[in-house]
Amino acid sequence: MKKIFFLAVLVGAMSVAPSLVMSSEVGPETIDMKAEFKVEGAKQAVIFPHRQHQAKLACGKCHQSPQGGDDLIVEFVNKTGSGNDFHKKFCWPCHVEMEVPKGKSCSTCHK
């Protein structure tokens, strides 16, 4: 019985998937921030969970356009060291404002 239920869920998910792919405007599920913004440094790439953020936040919280996509609300100029603009101007202020648990802990973003 469990198997049949699982199959039904799987088929259901498969029929939903194409419509998600077709609306390309949602952007990627996750984003390798190091590669995307050509950051140099010894730390492992931060993989930003884009889809998870979309589920909780309006696109305009991060993108200039309320529909999302295109430019972000910040430009990353300083990309080195711990005082970089990702921390100071983007990820950290919102995590503090929204009281994300361990939102400034290194291991939350750097795995």
Ligand code: HEC
């Ligand atoms: C909310 C997410 C987040 C947290 C928390 C965070 N970082 Fe980062 N960090 C980033 C992002 C995004 C980048 C830029 C992309 C990348 O390097 O992958 C970055 C880049 C860096 C860089 C520059 C790149 C490099 O490889 O040298 C250093 C150094 C760094 N972080 C150190 C830290 C330290 C130390 C902590 C804990 C105090 C920390 N980070 C916490 C998101 C975070």
Ligand code: HEC
């Ligand atoms: C918490 C911040 C955040 C939120 C909220 C967010 N995004 Fe993004 N989004 C990003 C980041 C960071 C990137 C990667 C940077 C880039 O591609 O310019 C990105 C990239 C994208 C891209 C790819 C753009 C490109 O040039 O390749 C699309 C499309 C996109 N987002 C759409 C959306 C939509 C639609 C929403 C709302 C439903 C949304 N985003 C919400 C942070 C966010």
Ligand code: HEC
């Ligand atoms: C505009 C607000 C906002 C910005 C900007 C933002 N975040 Fe977040 N972030 C959140 C919220 C809200 C949560 C809690 C989401 C949840 O509970 O599902 C979160 C949670 C996370 C988590 C934890 C996910 C988990 O499964 O526990 C990671 C990792 C993360 N963010 C990385 C980043 C990185 C990296 C950046 C910058 C590139 C960033 N965030 C920028 C609002 C933001």
